[in-house]
Amino acid sequence: MGISFNEQFDQHGAWRRDFALRLKQLGEWTRTHRLADSAVQAQLQRLEAQVRADKVTVAFVAEFSRGKSELINALFFAGYGRRIMPAAAGRTTMCPTELGYEPELPPCLRLLPVQTRLQPLALAEWREQAEQWTRLPLDLRDPDGLAATLAMVSEVIRVSQDEARALGFWHDESPEDNPLPDAEGRVEIPRWRHALINLTHPLLEQGLVILDTPGLNAVGAEPELTVSLIPQAHAVVFILAADAGVTRSDLAMWREHLSPPEGTTASRLVVLNKIDTLWDALSSPEQIESQIQRQRALSAEMLGVPEAQVLAVSAQKGLVAKVSQDASLLAASRLPTLEDALGQGLLGQRRAILQQAVSQGVGGLRQELGRVFNIRRRDLAEQMLELNGLRGKNAAVIHSMRLRIEQEQGEFDESNARVQAVKSVHLKLQREALHPLSTGNLKLVLTQLTLALRQPGLKLGVRRSYAEAFAELRRVLASTVQASGELQSMLSSSFKQFNAEYGFSLQVPNPPDMSRYEADLARIESGHLQYLTFSHALKLAQPAFAERLVRALGTRLRVVLESAASDLEAWSHAAVAQMDSQVRERRRSFIRRLEAIDRIQQAASSLAERIAEIEASEAKLQQLEKQLRNLTDDLLEAVDQVPARQPNETLSA
Structure with a gap:
């Protein structure tokens, strides 16, 4: 069995750390030998920022009750030994939720009230107004307390139909999509517009960003999701229910918000979740497998993606298997297949882009330092010519x-x-x-x-x-x-x-x-x-x-x-x-x-001494050039390598 997505991402993080360390050593070397002029320093800083700040965003999108939050728990948070993201029956993720790591902040949950939709500010602008967010601390040593706090993303409030209409949750032209009014005519809407979760989680610290989105009605009400956050994700995981396949609302969400431009389907993965609902004691394994493959083929045809990008899993069984360390149940859940697709596809593609950019940067840095060496070599030649004269x-x-x-x-x-x-x-x-x-x-x-x-x-x-x-x-x-x-x-x-x-x-x-x-x-x-x-x-x-x-x-x-x-x-x-x-x-x-x-x-004797000094400087310059070649060759070699996880490094799942 291949290594999990967590392990592959951990290796990606180890590669970035290893490269950043080698880059830091090169920077110190240039400063020691007075080679770091402003152009060289700028090249080094851009390279380091490019590697350290590299983010990999995975967006999970689904209609309600498809097991999306459970899938996130199974993929990333099984190491806590319990569910961290709320994943009960019915609607759980009521507002878009981003999980990431910001080192300048302590672990916390930040919630933006849904009433901010009434004001003409984009979500990106609200991010800069910290005082408008409700901020709650997270205790990572207490999994139960952590889960209880994160459950707040599921909170709802009841408002009048006029308020729901103003906030984007009531549409007179499509009454079938509206929430059901209670006896007083009030309807249930999310309490929060957006949630930001800051965790010191190994994968998040290494640049993974997880975007958990609500169903069609809520996604459509927040255009910034569909025109900014989701399109900018490096991979979009669209979750369906294996027993239902592509429903009308699933198809509407896909066509209106997720369907990729022609020829760019590689960034989309479709997950048929809850295959355990097909594990019927009255059906043979062959019959169950035939039903799963039929659903995969039909879903791929309806969504217009290659069948290889439609994967069937059981997130719930996968989570249970990881927590209980049941290898046979984990294999039956097929979760490792999805992890491998994310790791090889998403991380492989992201690493290739980063490697190409870094290789170009190292080449530019080598060229810039080579120019400095040429200047020094010419000056030494001029001095030697004068002294010999x-x-x-x-x-x-x-x-x-x-x-x-x-x-x-x-x-x-x-x-x-x-x-x-x-x-x-x-x-x-x-x-x-x-x-x-x-x-x-x-x-x-x-x-x-x-x-x-x-x-x-x-x-x-x-x-x-x-x-x-x-x-x-x-x-x-x-x-x-x-x-x-x-x-x-x-x-x-x-x-x-x-x-x-x-x-x-x-x-x-x-x-x-x-x-x-x-x-x-x-x-x-x-x-x-x-x-x-x-x-x-x-x-x-x-x-x-x-x-x-x-x-x-x-x-x-x-x-x-x-x-x-x-x-x-x-x-x-x-x-x-x-x-x-x-x-x-x-x-x-x-x-x-x-x-x-x-x-x-x-002193007349100084002429010979000075000529000897020039010769020594030329030899030193040749030595520095050799060291530069070795250091930059080492960097370029590191670009193409993905170091294995060290034995003392721990994984989250």
């Missing part, structure tokens, strides 16, 4: 050479004005390149779309407004690419002159690739187009829903543009930082050359 010369010749070096130094100092002029032009072009990506410009781009979504009644022109907004955003990225090209051309021309006149080795790196942000825009647009169909027309007519939708859209687009701006700014900074680095190295070279002349003037 002094052999057998008298004091007057030596003094004349000192005057020549001082003259070169003075001429070089005058170049500072040209360097500053280039940096000034660079800063102006950088601002021009970044401006289209600013939050203020995004608001301008979305003005017409915002007005279209906020108009009362049916949104007749909203599809055209969407198309125009996203077309303008694509033009924004195109203008950024053009501006970065102009910036690259200006720097290339200036660098060429500096290289010719001052012997620099300046080289402008290629601008960041904006195509991935264009792909992000395409995914966001595709996700939002689902709300422009006839089936959502009445929902869009509700001002509160339309307001939340446009705010969710703005929040997600801002993240995309800010990420693009961050990449562009980092590239621009790295390019111009080369000038500062090489100017500093050249000034140090002048100081070393003058010091050598002064020592030779004081």
